[in-house]
Amino acid sequence: MKIGEAAAASGVSAKMIRYYESIGLIGPAGRTDAGYRTYTPADVQTLRFVHRARGLGFSVEQMRALLALWRDKRRASADVKRLALEHVAALEAKARELVEMSRALRHLADRCGGDARPDCPIIDELADTHDAADGAAPARHAADVT
Amino acid sequence: MKIGEAAAASGVSAKMIRYYESIGLIGPAGRTDAGYRTYTPADVQTLRFVHRARGLGFSVEQMRALLALWRDKRRASADVKRLALEHVAALEAKARELVEMSRALRHLADRCGGDARPDCPIIDELADTHDAADGAAPARHAADVT
């Protein structure tokens, strides 16, 4: 089948299929005489693997490792698990960071009148004239995420 | 003060200060005869505003709006609040998405032996040969996030 069909069947856009091929995540597709890429059902399966991995938030580099493990019939499941758990930790960390931001911001918004008057604790907090700006130990703002 | 000091005092890197100026988020800094940018305490305050807003996950475009509101002494706090709450919603949505990914992945990892044997539900789920497509009861892939 051609790239459009492979895209529809795998959930990966044609654009991304070409990209994945260009960076060597997936092998070069077959070609027709006219130069069109062709995909076998096995190719589509690989693409679906990639699609699901992306859906779980794995990066391209992580998928490279996952694909290698998938193909390695003698892999140790421990290797897969380690990779997965590292990713879980990263996802959780990022999620916590976002939650912390939203929590802090919602806290401020809750205190904002939300009316026609200008007084607003959100703006006040951002402007924050009342804090220490001495480089050494900057005040711990929820915003100071690294 | 010069850009390095302003950076240290605000928490925004010199590189980013120049960038913010280049995109017009902040006004052009003063210049010494030699062409060095100079910053007043008020400039630094603006930079700290930006730093905190970034820390709360606001985009540059959102900061543009926030800065405008900050400067507008006749603003309606409702405008600030709306902006903040929209952002809170976006943050929460993103966080939920990440949590859902990590939850799904952890679920799989929990079922993985993590030993020397190759059998691994994580890989199995990604490869997923026993796929849906047959209308009946397609497996709910956590990965199928839209």
Add this chain to the structure above:
DNA sequence: CTTGACCTTCCCATCATGGGAACCCCCATC
């Protein structure tokens, strides 16, 4: 033979950020 849907490659844009080159400036020290 034409039309339209599809394919090809190539370039550009996103968003916020950092790296680095090549060059200039200022101050302190010898």
Add this chain to the structure above:
DNA sequence: GATGGGGGTTCCCATGATGGGAAGGTCAAG
């Protein structure tokens, strides 16, 4: 006065994953 170091300046490039679009080739149906 010369020199060195630690700034500053501009400009270009890279990131990660993705989409948009142009210019042109191909194929099947009408």
